[in-house]
Amino acid sequence: MNPIPADWALTTTHLASEYVSRQFCSIVGVMPKVLPPPELDVVLLMACSNLARRLTDAYLNPVTINFDMVQYSDALHIQETGINPRHEQSLLERFPPVGQLMLEWPTVVLDKFGLIVLWYLPGVINETIQSISRTAAKKEKWHTHESNFRTSEHSLTPGCINPSPGWFLQGHPAPKFHPEILATLKQDGSTICQAIQRPVVLAATALRVMHGGLYWSSLTTQLGLGLWADNNQFKDMGNCLRQWVSSFTVLAVMCNHCSPLHRDSQSLAQ
Template sequence: MQDVNVIADRSSYAEIDCPAVVIDKEGNILLWYLPNAFSEAYQAEIWNSLGNLSIPLARSVKSNRAGGWWHDSNHFRPAADLKGAIDLSLAWFQQGRGPSNPSHHPEVLLLLKEKSGANETHQWLDSMAGLHAILSGALQIMHPKMYLHGREALMQLRSMAVARQDEDMQAVLPIWNSVYSSMSLMVNWKSPPHKDTNGRKVWLDTLLTVGRYTPLDFVVPELGMQFRYNSGTVIAMSGASLVHQVDSADGNRACLAYYMQENVHQYVDIPLCCGPHILDIATELCAGPA
């Protein structure tokens, strides 16, 4: 993530609280806003599941910016019993490595590796299989090309994991029920104005917020919009191209963020698709089921 400074008078922003799609004048889809996408019972199930990750979440919180601004303790609600920010990915290039070097290969992130005692994270992935299938299905509607290429990338990763005898990746793939190859879990965390750095600028990241907390807005200064960010809301947008922020809230809140990485698609030789366009959606709807 890239921390940025934004100075804006939010009193002039449009306030959005009903389902919406933001499109530019050329028909490019910039953002999907889906409030109340999940029932209260399902939201509670998702929130309760995060208790299984309490240890890695707590360990992620650092003082004095030791782990970068994303893990800075100042960004977490002090009184919260559960807080932290962790990444989970089945394919991640270590710093300084990439697909341009044939000897470099992506790896499963540490929290998912067997040697790190990954039982809790594996159990969490397995318990959230239904959620990840729903969010993947939503992406199939919101950005059909990205969904297809993401699915192809996972299929290629499966074949390569077998060929390279990557036991960690082979163990995670059967319970990785998301078309996205990476996700971040942020619990009781406020988000200063920033852009994300891991995704491709024209791709859609998917964000889900759950919990019990005071009224909150998801703010996108460049669009002059703030979206009511009630529990159960899904937002899909390019976090790498649009500055966004979420203030702190009283109560308990978690954000689950899903994204794909450009270098992983390059590694498995999958095309880097363009951004979503309103005509893509119209074509899919007109075509109907295959």
């Protein structure tokens, strides 16, 4: 049963994630084969099938490094700032950089106890989908202007895309401050959501396989945010959430109890 309201774009994401996760398990050999959902368009369906294969290839091609992620996480201070030279030097001495690691094929990088540190998935988002999504980045603000980024050696467009329908003003207590729609989405949210739809769906779908607990937590959080917006009559946020295709927002970071606290001196442990 699909827990997402039928009029939410997130419904497509959930269908795609269900298909990819089952297809992944099928290829690995722990589930029978599955039929693709007819609700997905051909381009997205092919991309999802490719994603499932790439995830499987990576999962079956592990590389282990001599690093203890749990011990490293424990060594970080609460509300780590990252600007204490003495502590940073101590971390560097206790956890020296691993030697250069060249990855050419889909791979999962594991720490010495088998925890997945990195999924390397080249070729997951094809050029067709990339070219469509680039149109969403044409309106540049000062903080995303290409002059702030290094020139790519691989013909990539410098910049970043970081839209979220529920960006919380960190370091400020509720209820005076509450989740807000990103300013960019307030101006042209519908166009942006349409332009980035397929790559965002693929990213959220990959999250379903990589970190299922966070995926479901993200869905719960987003549905709760939608209910909160409806109860408080924030129609703009409700409309934005209906068009938002990703299960992953900044709220998901706050809900991810399994990850080390991100380095933000204004943030409290969730």
